[in-house]
Amino acid sequence: MCSVREEASILHADLDSFYASVEQRDQSELKGRPVIVGGGGVVLAASYEAKAFGVRGAMSGYEARRLCPHAVWVAPRMKAYSEASEAVFAVFRDTTPLVEGLSIDEAFLDVGGLRRLVGPPVAIATTLRARVRDEVGLPITVGIARTKFLAKVASDVAKPDGLLEVPAGTELDFLHPLPVERLWGVGPKTSARLHNRGIATVGELAALPEAALVSMLGPAAGRHLHALAHHRDPRPVEPGRRRRSIGSQHAIGRRRHTREEVDAVLVGTVDRVARRLRSGHRLARTVVLRLRFDDFTRITRSHSLPVETAHTDELLAVARWLLAETQELVDQRGLTAVGISVTNLIPDDAVQLVLPFAKGTGSRLDAALDEVRDRFGTKSVTRAVLLHAEDRSVPVLPDP
């Protein structure tokens, strides 16, 4: 299943400063100038000319203006970015069917099977970069390695507008001198913990026993980083991955808001999410309310429905109930942002059956599932919902 590749044939393709590059492509007077895409409050993307002054994504507008006062600010045009992304992904899929999108501007491509028909990975990547530049007008960086994670590290190192292969057999020489922050999953908190123990490079990390990392960072993160530091990453490129949640949030400023104002924001947010659910042909079962307060603390509250839905009214009812439950916190801390996301998604053509059961008849479940399978075929049954007649509690059973 996870046989080790003999050659570096996983590509990580990453558009450079994506939003800013689209703006520089569409407005020629912006070419060569520092460009910041954002609404003013925060930097969504910065061109490399702006990055040269220290401007970074997610930076506050205040800080960005201090570092680069002469930058040109451009309001985001999400529609243009979506279209550019689709055009680039069309080039990806024309290269190989094994494309796994990671976000609007990056993807993994497995070109391992193309050597005899098309050529070696470096040649494929070179063609890919030329096509994206010629056909879509955007610069793109590609990293090539035997594993997904190292391909991504390689593209990070090669940015901007670069191409870097880490040949098979040279991975640890490439990896070990790098700072630990290059590893996927090492953010500010983990970085600080590692530095506290004198670990600054991937090589120093790799020298630690796994058990030491597990006790330092927890089982999942510890094992994960230990594996990456030794260049172990068996995950294949998965073309079929689907989104696991859909969400929308909205900042509402620091002044006090009436309950009616907050409700109006909630209605708009739920409506946006519900529309995206329906246009994506998905149904959701869990509604998550995300609130941010004056002091920048955040909370989440969630509730799972017995049966999936994409109806605005049903999702809104849950969202309103969750919000009402938090009224005290909202009054104390002052609300500055409201978000809704939905998870536990299924396709909207999934067969949904609600079987009424009397309490204490759980042992009949197998028989009921057999009946459902007989009627709809095994593949249709992804989850069975039992509603107890008396208490409406909802035990949920996975596909056996």
Next chain:
DNA sequence: TCTGGGGTCCTAGGACCC
């Protein structure tokens, strides 16, 4: 000083089932 909007995955306790 000012901090958006879109996501993923993990942890941990409690409820519940077999």
Next chain:
DNA sequence: TCTGGGGTCCTAGGACCC
């Protein structure tokens, strides 16, 4: 009747990524 192990789901929060 009591106990325990094994497992899943729900919920809230945290870390991280782009």
